Amino acid sequence: MLAVGMLMLPAPVQAADVIMPADLSRCVNIRAFADDPDPAGLNLRTGPSLDSPIIGALKLHVFARDAVGRDLLQAPGFAVLGSYRGWLLVSEIAYPDPPADPLPAGPGWVHGSRVSVRTLSAADAAPRLHAKAGGGDAGTPAVGLRFSVLGCSGGWLNVRERLSPGEARPPLAGWLAPGDACFEQAGLSRPVNPCTRR
Numbered sequence: 001m002l003a004v005g006m007l008m009l010p011a012p013v014q015a016a017d018v019i020m021p022a023d024l025s026r027c028v029n030i031r032a033f034a035d036d037p038d039p040a041g042l043n044l045r046t047g048p049s050l051d052s053p054i055i056g057a058l059k060l061h062v063f064a065r066d067a068v069g070r071d072l073l074q075a076p077g078f079a080v081l082g083s084y085r086g087w088l089l090v091s092e093i094a095y096p097d098p099p100a101d102p103l104p105a106g107p108g109w110v111h112g113s114r115v116s117v118r119t120l121s122a123a124d125a126a127p128r129l130h131a132k133a134g135g136g137d138a139g140t141p142a143v144g145l146r147f148s149v150l151g152c153s154g155g156w157l158n159v160r161e162r163l164s165p166g167e168a169r170p171p172l173a174g175w176l177a178p179g180d181a182c183f184e185q186a187g188l189s190r191p192v193n194p195c196t197r198r
Contacts, residue, residue, distance in 0.1 A: 019047030027152035035116035048087030056104025083151035127180035
């Protein structure tokens, strides 16, 4: 493990390869998944900018076919270690059902507009969107929604709702409390999306 600032980075990425801004906002126990439909995948970079070198790409993976022959896709999930101006520092990159092709080792930076979490779909789970990290308000119900991740503060996620094409309303935005975000996906061992149940 390599220490960069106060974060521990796993090898083989060298400390000098990954840019660590001084005002990095740290994330605690947060996971999310790549959500980029581009067949080339979501670029993993050495720093939080489009000018930073690309380490690799996080692509969608066909893990099975349904009864009528359509591909069932998975995106890689990862731990979110920190955020900086809309970019996320990620590590521990993995698929629920791993493909044969290796993934980039990480850590690295991805843009938050291409990273998602969902909220639990069960009405009794009662996920809520708050005006600031730490809550302090009643919050807006946010059951069963998909959000882009804009940043983090501790275990709280700063998010913006990903609307379906053609939806003509402003997206919800705010902060999700620890435990209200779900990053897990359906897979061969879990054919039901675990975000639908507690």
